[in-house]
Amino acid sequence: MEIISFYGQTPQIALDKAKEKFGDDALVIKTKLIPHSFGDKKQTYQVDIINYKSSSKNNELLNLKSEVSELLKKVDSLKTQLNKKSISKKSSNYNLLNILEKTGIEKEILSEILDESLRYIPQEIQRSPQKIEIFFYKLLGKLLKSKNELDFKVKKSLMLVGPTGVGKTTTIAKISAIASIIDYNYKVGIISLDNYRVGAIEQLSKYCKIMNLPMKSADDIESFDEIFRQMSDRDLILIDTAGSSPRDNQKIAQIQTFLQNNNQNITINLVLSANTKYADMLLAYEKFSTLDIESLIFTKLDETLNYGAIYSLIFKTEKPVSYFCIGQNVPDDIVKADGGFLIKKMR
Ligand SMILES: Nc1nc2c(ncn2[C@@H]2O[C@H](COP(=O)(O)OP(=O)(O)OP(=O)(O)O)[C@@H](O)[C@H]2O)c(=O)[nH]1
């Protein structure tokens, strides 16, 4: 089934575009507001449709249409219950509600996931709470897009940014070990842009000495450029940055200046600690998104059971995740991000 997206400043504008192209054959399956990037005031709506006339599986889609509308009615009543404070768990049609509450995922996001997912629940599964649970977790697992930042063909630079103390420097040390010794044989170099915190450079250079990797620190744009020239033989350059509170626009702007005045192709990963509330994660994401974030890294999964916040953020931002960090040990406590890993922890 092909899903086609149309965009507009209002849902109606996006829908009109779909109707212009496909007339009444456009079956709307989802409407959503795309979060605008920081500083951009214009909002955009995305309307996803299926053009069911164009499909050779007309009957299948028509069945799906009636199945979806039937299911959505049930979801609506579930959502009403979710919104009421006094939810009677026994009164719920499914024990789906219990399952959903257990995940810790934000309610607003859960109902979006449900809208999306119920389209795919076959009818025989709807009647079995156990099967619904398995289906729901499988679906959550699939919703997590992972990205392997170390799978590249041309030389690459990877910069980690994020709030203070989330584990950026520790994660740089872990990734350098994976890239240079454990999984790959890349020539790795490390640059530190952290000239704020006392001991920051020493912390990283200690790891670099153990792994025998070159490390330099840059104070300004000129020295940053010069270090890239000196490290031109490296396959991968990892760049550590100073932590900045999402409210500290100045430090984020300074990283931006380094990036704008440099002609290297630098990929940015935002590092967030799993033991942060969803609202704070989202605030950090919005502030750091001026830096064109490619993937997310979640640290300190060993310190919390707050996996719902992680799920809420990845659903909201639609960003892939590259790594999960699960402890202080370098290099062992890091795993490649994958949906199954998170789901096992949530259940
Ligand atoms: N439990 C746990 N601790 C971690 C993890 N990752 C890092 N830490 C610890 O978190 C603390 C801060 O780590 P850093 O790597 O210095 O954090 P940072 O983001 O570089 O900090 P700033 O540069 O000051 O912003 C250290 O004590 C680390 O050992 C993790 O996955 N789990």
Ligand SMILES: [Mg+2]
């Ligand atoms: Mg650091």
